[in-house]
Amino acid sequence: MPIYRYILRRLALLIPLLIGVTLLAFIISNAVPADPVTANLGQKAMSDPKIVAAFRAEWGLDRPPAEQYLVYLQNLLSGDLGRSIKSRRAVAEDLASYLPATIELATTAILFGVTVGVALGLLSALRRNTWIDHTARVISLFGVSTPVFWLALVALYIFYARLGWVAGPGRLDAGMTPPPHVTGLYTVDSLLAGDWRTFSNAASHLILPALVLASYTTGLITRVTRSSMLEVLGMDFIRTARAKGLADNKIVVRHALRNALIPLITVIGFSYGNLLAGTVLTEAIFAWPGIGQYAYRASTSLDFPAIMGVSLLIALIFILINLIVDVLYFVVDPRLRAT
């Protein structure tokens, strides 16, 4: 099957899945004991039935759930995600303003995770059962066992409060103005504007949360790289390559690493999706105004248009990353192209 037809088919399958996601999010935000009215109106307003009725009417809560859902789907078709109860802005607008912060954080984290994780995993596999291997395994076990919210606190305490090496919570120091908006990533935008002072400040704020966020991913990528390299290195064609007298580094890079790529691509794609969506805890501690914070606030205030919007966005990101991963299989593995 030509690759574009495969992609088109996968994109078509996306639609029912996304509808399922909206349905699940709708059920969660509606079929529960909690009431958005109590979550969003104050004590005083609650005691006035007129205000409560007006609130229900404004957000369509007075209509039967099935009708509410159909109205939501109808609006969605025209690209309208509704309005957030909390911020009173369009959800799409909210998401657009929170997303860049998370992309900046998660992308820095995945770049770190891939660089360090692959390097450690390779070293570990090539020097199996030496102290290098043992150290790398301990580091990766630490990475996957440490609660990220705790690591964030410890890192802030040591590197910000005690040592003062990096800037504290937030994206910029108080009083600094964000660079002119191009991508929404402060580090990139400040570079584009040629503003070094803003860049170094933004980078100083970014580095700690990004490293903390990367801890789990780095551990995971190290483990997967190690185990898939070990598996490939034990195969017959590697022995053949050795027997032919090929140089060791050529064997490792051209023969082994290429064949170890498939599980690696899977885990990198999966991790990036998880990083984009799993920033809730890290963002909470570093006061990072990203999608995780938005999702947290939406959940706790039962702001259902916002919950639905965030769920849809994140599910979409997840699914698209999966698709890219599957397409990359074709690129990496010529055997798949033949079938």
Added chain:
Amino acid sequence: MSAISTPASLSRKTLRSEPGALSNVIRFLRRNPLVVLGLAIFIAWVIISIGAPWVAPYDPLKQNIALRLQPPSAEHWFGTDQLGRDVFSRVLWGGRLSLPAGILVILIAGVIGTVIGALAGFIGGWLDEGAMRVTEVFMAFPTIILAMAIAAALGPSLINAVAAMVVVWWPNYARVVRSLVIGVKTQEYVEAARAIGVPQQRVLWRTVLPNCLAPAVVLATIDLGNAILVFAGLSFLGLGADPTTPEWGRMVSDGIQYFDQWWIAAFAGLAIFTVVMAFNFIGDGIRDALDPRLRKNI
């Protein structure tokens, strides 16, 4: 999904109570010192949790404002928190919540997932299609976001946090058990059972399922550390135990407001870390044992 098809070989060797099973287990443990270490840490925590009321030097709920925010000392090994409660006692008591919560989530989600996955895989057809599409929708959500949304909607409490996690967790097990059941149901001994007239239901629950369980149990062990991490994360966000309860995630979040009193958060976090680490040791050992390809080379 090669990891799923291999476990059967190990399970037959180590998990069934055939003669020689014990010596197999002992051999496995001898070759994997990290598994022994993991088990030791886990058992130690179980003992500490059960014995907390007797072992803990102070009442974990007792406040003593005069002694608030004391650094670690001979009287208070891990210091005291913002209400003057003994952090050491609270950490010891914390295991009584976090461990059972994680195990409970895996147990309930495992049972629900197994039943749904077994029915889907065994009966097939539209039921299978439907069940798999539903699991896909659940899995399109990232764990923490879905758990957080459900826990927030149900209202913050310990039970609700567990319930939210079960809702998020079961699809994994449904998918794994389904693929195992599909693999087993075409085996000859299943056909034989059918041929001698064993009713369908009995074939599924008595013949097919028991042969799928071992790998699912292995998956559950590996998963436990993860469940404990996510549960602590929910508590940390204020969506689990109520503020007075000695729960590890909650205690770490107490530490945020008292940044300079590092001991409030540090020890609770270490407790989570040791437990999750123990499960990763155990899981790693099992995974290595299951994957013979990793053993032979270089």
